[in-house]
Amino acid sequence: MPRLLRPADFAGDAPAVAQALIGAVLLVDGVGGRIVETEAYDREDPASHSHSGPTPRNRAMFGPPGRAYVYRSYGIHWCLNFVCREEGHGAGVLIRAIEPVAGIPVMCERRGLHDLRLLCAGPGRVGQALAIVHDYNGHRLDLKPFEVLASDRHHDVVVGPRIGISKAADVPWRFGLAGSPFLSRRFPASAAIIRA
DNA sequence: CGAACGATTAGCT
DNA sequence: GCTAATCGTTCGA
Numbered sequence: 001m002p003r004l005l006r007p008a009d010f011a012g013d014a015p016a017v018a019q020a021l022i023g024a025v026l027l028v029d030g031v032g033g034r035i036v037e038t039e040a041y042d043r044e045d046p047a048s049h050s051h052s053g054p055t056p057r058n059r060a061m062f063g064p065p066g067r068a069y070v071y072r073s074y075g076i077h078w079c080l081n082f083v084c085r086e087e088g089h090g091a092g093v094l095i096r097a098i099e100p101v102a103g104i105p106v107m108c109e110r111r112g113l114h115d116l117r118l119l120c121a122g123p124g125r126v127g128q129a130l131a132i133v134h135d136y137n138g139h140r141l142d143l144k145p146f147e148v149l150a151s152d153r154h155h156d157v158v159v160g161p162r163i164g165i166s167k168a169a170d171v172p173w174r175f176g177l178a179g180s181p182f183l184s185r186r187f188p189a190s191a192a193i194i195r196a
Numbered sequence: 197c198g199a200a201c202g203a204t205t206a207g208c209t
Numbered sequence: 210g211c212t213a214a215t216c217g218t219t220c221g222a
Contacts, residue, residue, distance in 0.1 A: 039203070041203075047203070048203085049203075049218095052219085055218075055219075056218085057217080057218060057219090058218095071203080071217095071218095072216080072217065072218090073202075073203065073204055073205095074201095074202060074203095074204050074205080074214085074215065074216080074217095075202090075214085075215040075216030075217060076204070076205075076214075076215060076216080077204055077205075079203065079204085081203085094203055096203085122204070122205070123203070123204075124204050124205060125204090125205080162203070163203075163204095164202085164203055164204065165202090165203060166201095166202085184204095
């Protein structure tokens with residue numbers, strides 16, 4: 001039985017937590033799967049929502065680690081982040097893609113398709129498939145409806161630049177499960193691989 | 197108060 | 210590969 005991640009497990013800096021989350025299982029009301037893609041963001045990072053300090057939108061990022069930061073993207077999608085580091089810092093990990101494992105029929109219904117590869121391949125798609133709502137903003141990740149189960153196997157992790165940002169576009173803070181078909185996009189051929 | 201801009205996605209060429 | 214859709218947040222006047 002995998003270990004349930006608790007707030008202390010999110011106390012590391014954003015890139016370290018983002019890498020450690022690859023292979024972990026994320027469930028929301030028992031629906032979800034294996035995390036195969038994440039991105040790290042930090043206060044000292046021009047691409048981060050937290051870069052200019054606390055605002056009404058990003059306040060959860062400055063709260064205690066081990067909680068959710070949920071924001072609306074492009075006025076359309078709900079995206080899920082895990083707050084990390086320490087309270088007041090403003091660091092987080094964006095959940096960009098998961099491999100569907102539990103509650104697949106429910107996720108297909110929510111997404112209106114049956115292609116497993118596209119079910120949760122992107123932060124907006126993850127939000128829709130797991131029914132992420134703004135009410136979850138600031139919610140603890142070790143309490144209902146969330147469950148985050150530690151990765152129990154070692155695997156290779158790909159590292160590359162983050163997607164969809166204009167500032168700090170060269171910072172390699174995107175992490176992926178090497179070879180996974182459930183990524184939101186392929187990593188550049190030049191992307192480094194960390195053997196874990 | 198106005199305006200630009202997204203941590204995106206679906207659909208079409 | 211390219212673009213429209215869509216609207217809350219943020220920042221400058």
